[in-house]
Amino acid sequence: MSSTTIASAFDEADLVAKAKAGDADAFTDLVNQYERRVFRMAKQITQNDEDAEDVLQETFLKAYSHLDDFQGNSKFYTWLVRIAVNEALMKLRKRRSDKTVPLDEPIDTGEDVVAREVAVWEDNPEQRYSREEMANILDEAVQSLKPAYRTVFVLRDIEEMSIEETAEALDLSISAVKSRLLRARLQLREKLTRQFKRKGDDALAYL
Amino acid sequence: MTLLLTCKRFLHELNDYLDDLLDPQLKEELRKHVDECPNCWVICDTTQKTLTVYKGMEAQAVPADIQSRLMEAVRRKIADKCGSSGSCHGEHPEPSGHEVK
Numbered sequence: 001m002s003s004t005t006i007a008s009a010f011d012e013a014d015l016v017a018k019a020k021a022g023d024a025d026a027f028t029d030l031v032n033q034y035e036r037r038v039f040r041m042a043k044q045i046t047q048n049d050e051d052a053e054d055v056l057q058e059t060f061l062k063a064y065s066h067l068d069d070f071q072g073n074s075k076f077y078t079w080l081v082r083i084a085v086n087e088a089l090m091k092l093r094k095r096r097s098d099k100t101v102p103l104d105e106p107i108d109t110g111e112d113v114v115a116r117e118v119a120v121w122e123d124n125p126e127q128r129y130s131r132e133e134m135a136n137i138l139d140e141a142v143q144s145l146k147p148a149y150r151t152v153f154v155l156r157d158i159e160e161m162s163i164e165e166t167a168e169a170l171d172l173s174i175s176a177v178k179s180r181l182l183r184a185r186l187q188l189r190e191k192l193t194r195q196f197k198r199k200g201d202d203a204l205a206y207l
Numbered sequence: 208m209t210l211l212l213t214c215k216r217f218l219h220e221l222n223d224y225l226d227d228l229l230d231p232q233l234k235e236e237l238r239k240h241v242d243e244c245p246n247c248w249v250i251c252d253t254t255q256k257t258l259t260v261y262k263g264m265e266a267q268a269v270p271a272d273i274q275s276r277l278m279e280a281v282r283r284k285i286a287d288k289c290g291s292s293g294s295c296h297g298e299h300p301e302p303s304g305h306e307v308k
């Protein structure tokens with residue numbers, strides 16, 4: 001599985017301490033450790049390869065410049081994610097400045113939570129698709145969410161940050177995070193259900 | 208007394224139910240509802256599976272060209288910092304912050 005296992009296999013605190021003391025190789029190791037996840041997150045939020053590359057670079061360059069500000073109160077990766085989120089949101093806002101919903105607009109009012117598509121999934125859908133197909137299906141579903149939902153879902157459920165960390169990184173209230181997260185999860189569930197539902201089943205069979 | 212739990216209520220509490228953030232009494236009530244309501248059971252099960260597939264998704268390697276530009280930018284940055292502190296030679300005079308890729 002992801003990050004946490006890898007992260008514990010190498011000594012993050014030790015590398016961070018060395019990097020802070022000016023050890024360039026230690027910093028490079030940290031970059032190599034986290035570049036995949038930073039890039040993935042940047043792509044998921046910005047939905048744009050060019051922007052994602054900028055975010056990737058700026059995140060690590062800023063991290064390097066501000067290493068002294070990292071006090072070790074959180075995990076290094078959490079700190080890194082916050083830099084990356086800010087960069088990604090700036091890109092997103094720039095691109096979207098003249099259209100649709102800004103990220104901080106209250107969008108939850110009047111929109112009820114619903115679950116339309118109710119069907120059990122086939123067993124182990126991940127075995128029916130290649131790793132790449134699966135990744136595409138999951139990516140496409142995330143991309144289809146509104147930015148306000150998408151960012152919350154990416155941080156909380158893909159990057160596995162806590163509700164509090166997500167709220168802090170996005171400058172949202174806890175309740176806003178929770179309500180967006182619920183909608184994001186339900187919408188994704190719905191989309192994936194269309195993809196993964198057991199053949200021959202339909203909603204009524206389970207009512 | 209037991210609250211009358213509707214499916215709607217269940218949906219609203221679904222996240223905290225899945226993340227195990229509810230107080231034990233409400234959690235137990237919801238669990239009962241899930242047991243008795245096939246609809247909510249399916250929603251709960253498929254939402255859980257949704258989270259599981261996303262958590263199991265590995266981040267793909269950064270494309271080689273992007274990766275090499277990143278490393279180049281990082282190397283320049285490190286050289287700059289060394290340069291400004293006088294300890295080693297920095298090739299790029301522009302101030303830190305925004306790198307051109």
Ligand SMILES: [Zn+2]
Pocket residue numbers: 213214215217240244246247248
């Ligand atoms: Zn129900």
